[in-house]
Amino acid sequence: MEYKYFYIDDWDKEDIAGTIRGIETGGGIKIEHSKPVGDWESEYDRIASQSNFHGIILDLRLQERVSLDGNHAKYSGSIIAHAIREMAKEKKINEFPLVLLSGNYNMQQFFDKTGEDAFDLRVLKEDLTDNAAFEALRLRLFALAKGYDQINQVSKGDTNKAIEQLLSFGCDGLEERFRQKIETFLNKPTHDFASFIIRNLLEKEGLLISEPLLAARLGVEINDSKEWQVLKELLDGTSYKGVFMEGWPRWWMYSIEKWWEETIGEDVRLQPISASKRVDILKEKLGLKGLVAANKIEKARSDQFWTICQGLKRPLDPIDGLLIVGQENAFPWQSKQYVSYEAAINRISVENWKDVAANEKDKLDQLKTFYSRERIRR
Amino acid sequence: MDNNQFNENVAFRVDAGLIDRLGRELVGRAETAVSELIKNAYDADAREVNVTFIDSDIAGGVLVIEDDGCGMTYNQLIDGFMTISSTDKIHNPKSERYERQRAGRKGIGRFATQRLGEHLTIVTQTNDSSNAFELEIDWKKYQIDQDITTITNSVRKIAKQKDEGTILIITMLRDPWTVKSIERIYRYVSDLFQPDYLSDEGSILRLANQKDNTFQVRFYRSADGIKTIIADPQKMIFDKALAVIEGSVDVDGKGEFSISSKNLRIEDFHNPVEYKKNESKYPNLKSIHFKAYYFIYEREEYYAGVSKLELRNIRALSEESSGIRLYRNGFRVLPYGEPNDDWLGLDIKIYSGEKGSTNIPYRNRNFFGFVEVLDIEGRFFEETASREGLLSNDAFRELQHFVSEALFSARLRLREGVTEIRKKGKIKELSNNQERIPVEELLDRIETFVTTGDPEKKEEAQNAVKELREEVRLLIDELGMIRVLAALGLTIAEFTHEVTQYTPSINGFIAALQPLQQNAEGIGLLEELRRGFNNFISYTAYFNTTISQNVSRELQPIRITDIVNRFVSAVKGDANKMGIKVKSEFYGGYDLFTVPMHPSEWTSVLYNLYTNSKKAIQRANSKGAIGIISGEEGDKIYIEFTDNGDGIAEKIKDRIFNAFFTTSLPAGFDAPSDERLVGTGLGLKIVKDIIETYGGRIFLIPPESGYVTCFRIEIPKASSKQLKEYGI
Secondary structure, eight states, X not given: OOEEEEEEOSSOHHHHHHHHHHHHTTSSEEEXXXXXXXXXXXXXXXXXXXXXXXXXXXXXXXXXXXXXXXXOOSOOHHHHHHHHHHHHHTTSSOOOOEEEEEXXXXXXXXXXXXXXXXXXXXXXXXXXXXXXXXXXXXXXXXXHHHHHHHHHHSOOSSHXXXXXXXXXXXXXXXXXXXXXXXXXXXXXXXXHHHXXXXXXXXXXXXXXXXXXXXXXXXXXXXXXXXXXXXHHHHTGGGBOOSTTTTTSOOEEHHXXXXXXXXXXXXXXXSTTSOHHHXXXXXXXXXXXXXXXXXXXXXXXXXXXXXXXXXXXXSEEOGGGEEEBSSOTTOOTTSOOOEEXXXXXXXXXXXXXXXXXOGGGHHHHHHHHHHTXXXXXXX | XXXXXXXXXXXXXXXXXXXXXXXXXXXXXXXXXXXXXXXXXXXXXXXXXXXXEXXXXXXXXXXXXXXXXXXXXXXXXXXXXXXXXXXXXXXOOBOTTTOOBOOOXXXXXXXXXXXXXXXXXXXXXXXTOSSEEEEXXXXXXXXXXXXXXXXXXXXXXXXXXXXXXXXXXXXXXXXXOOHHHHHHHHHHHHTSBOSSOOSHHHHHTTOOXXXXXXXXXXXXXXXXXXXXXXXXXOOOOGGGOSEEEEEXXXXXXXXXXXXXXXXXXEEEEEEEEOSBTTBOSOSSOOSEEEEEEEOOTTOGGGSSSOOHHHXXXXXXXXXXXOEEEEEETTEEEXXXXXXXXXXXXXXXXXXXXXXXXXXXXXXXXXXXXXXXXXXXXXXXXXXXXXXXXXOOOHHHHHHHHHHHHHHHHHHHHHHHHHHHHHHHHHHHXXXXXXXXXXXXXXXXXXXXXXXXXXXXXXHHHHHHHHHHHHHHHHHHHXXXXXXXXXXXXXXXHHHHHHHHHHHHHHHHHHHHHGGGOOSHHHHHHXXXXXXXXXXXXXXXXXXXXXXXXHHSOOOEEEEHHHHHHHHHHHHHHHHHHTTOEEEEEEOBOSOOEEEEEOHHHHHHHHHHHHHHHHHHHHHHTSOOEEXXXXXXXXXXXXXXXXXXXXXOOGGGTTTTTSTTOOSXXXXXXXXXXXXXXXXXXXXXXXXXXXXXXXXXXXXXXXXXXXXXXXXXXXXXXOOHHHXXXXXX
């Protein structure tokens, strides 16, 4: 199946041809570029009458270069997005995914956060730096188009059945508060449901965990472990198979723990043992000699890793970390995020974690004093 | 035609009018004529030449040139002097007795006498002869329409007048020769020989040389029977020069220059001068040397031990004898270095983009100098037939390029020294009046005088004006350069922003290429392309961020950790490529906040230091290491920027922060303006200005082991009040 995206950007084709090629490479996605029409009414009509695509990619600033009609457009990508969501609500058109693809500068200067919800995905052009970034975007575009179809088509009469179908996961294993919440979204417009799934399930560690966290919780150092891929395959049954799965590879934590119980035994629980112990057990039970245990971050005491340091992106035991800001409104099924002492006091990759939570500030100050460094001139 | 008998063999005949034509056309100027005759005496191994002008205030006077050279035998007189275009000097390039490199080559001396006067008497005798010969030539007889061979001149044997030597008596002089014009010719003749050897080759070849006291020329003037000696022309007092610039092109065509100035504390030797960007050697230029003494007039404060009067005298002298002269094989070639000659383009060169020029006057009159051209065989430099200049061939154009390039390179060095001395001078001046007077105060003083008209305040106001004028002049110079840099900055900002917009598309193509690759070479190339482009992106991204920070002009306390981390990650790719390890360390507390500053200012500071380090490491050709060590000490934040490059020479350590101090060469005359900005010598100066604006300082300290150079920046910590104010 190939999904087709319509891509509106005021730049000329030749200046964005590479971006398109990069995204399309790998297959499954076809992108058709067009400049904005120029006149808003005509733009509106064009979108309302288009039916042969599965999603739209929008540039934010459409007014910088000349439009199809020779004028500069007076509307932006967010205005189009907003109009599309309204048209869908009025049932004028079907729901389809919307992706914002913009330069960082324009995003900072011109993007109004209230328009955020209209987009399923916001991508900075500057982040498209390597093959992996293009590949990830391609898979997400694919997942979105496919997922929207699935959501649009699922029969919502039996909510639990619908949820099970969309998540490809039995409701028994679901955290109850999550189940209740997703149920409320089921009857909302497709893009609201999609947005809930993406932002509160796929992009927040908790019920689902990403690959680095999966490795951390198993105590495995991905980069040094030749047999990590083998272990991942063994864990295939625990991976997320629901809507948007192609774009967001995740594992059900619930299933991982179950798998551990079944494979390793009920008497040894995963969390309270050290990484090296976890890896030793995995090696022994699965015969995966090529697994290597992850190491502690400097200044950390425990290697009972359960989270990832947001500064260093390395395994961390939360007792050796500080909570980062902005998690007050997290849902109960979402895990908290931490930054290691080392990253916190040295502000390593601070752009990823902004700051520590207010109630951690004193502790941070104490750490700074405790670890203050005296210089010995050489 | 009627009077020609038919003959089967015919020869060319020469019309006598040719002599007059040759005299006038080959020897354009009277000075040249006299100097040609003196060269002849030199070639004849004379030790003394006396030149006497008799009753010459009006045309029609007499000129006697008497030398004690080896004279001419009868044969020499006939085969040499009387044979036009004789080749003796070609066959015998060196004089017999002193082995002097002979001056004249085309043998036009006789025409010189014709140029000077209507009638010539030659009395000549050799050591071995028992008598002298006297030859009389009446140039008037050489009229047109006469066969030259039909005009004869009388030769007589007369008693020897002296042991040996030649006396030329030219009568019915065509020009008047006043005291002034004799002085001028004297000066000109004394400059005939190169002032001194500039090269070993020169002395080996025994080129003519003013210091050669085996050859003396004296000038006399005789009027109404009273003979007076014309005083020696005032010799330049070269050791008074503000700076001495020397340069040379070696036998391989490699050029370099050196500059030294005690007063300006400049000693910069062996700086390369390149012919072209990709062709450093001069293809047609070899064995060239020059030396130029540089003066700035009416600025006696620049000099140590030169009085105002002396400087004024030198200035007066410059009216007539400044400029860069050219000596070919020891002899002066005109018109180079004459008043009004601008063969190096010093006077017309409008050096746009180069500021600071108001303080470094760089016209011909600021120089007393000369170029030594060694080209004994005349392979590269050919004099024109009139002996007035060299043919403008490739070699000559390269010579112009080299000397001019070297002088302008030297100017960059001078600029720094002068700017510094001006500043110091000002401070000294002010410290005499106890304290430095703030601009506001100066303005107040002027205002007081203007509003009150109090005559007692007049002097104070006048001084204030003077002070302000000086201040303004300094600022204008600096501002000029800053303006150029600012304009460039804006262009870079615009450019960087534009460029980054194209990167996703290029990245996309790179990504799309990946699955298409088949062979190993292709994969390798793609990997290189990706890596190269990633470095490019991290660079542009860093500057793009810096520039977007500039959009908001607000100051804020700067966390040194963030600034350094961001910088290190931005330059890492670049440094890696050059094999340089960049390492950062932090000491003391973790919240190292400076007083409110602009983040982009730190970009400038760090980037400037980094660029310097990189250059130093390249020069050292070492495995590069750069360390950025930050910390706190008392109420100060410090950053030590240290590298293992080739270090900073002791003698320039206290100059590196001066405006316009540079070790770079100037860009070519026709280089685009951005190229000219490289090595403006403002980098560290700007760094220092930024730091000092916030009450900090930058200086060199002994580096930690493993490093060679270490800059230390100290800047005040943000106060807790400031941090609170900015919500930190």
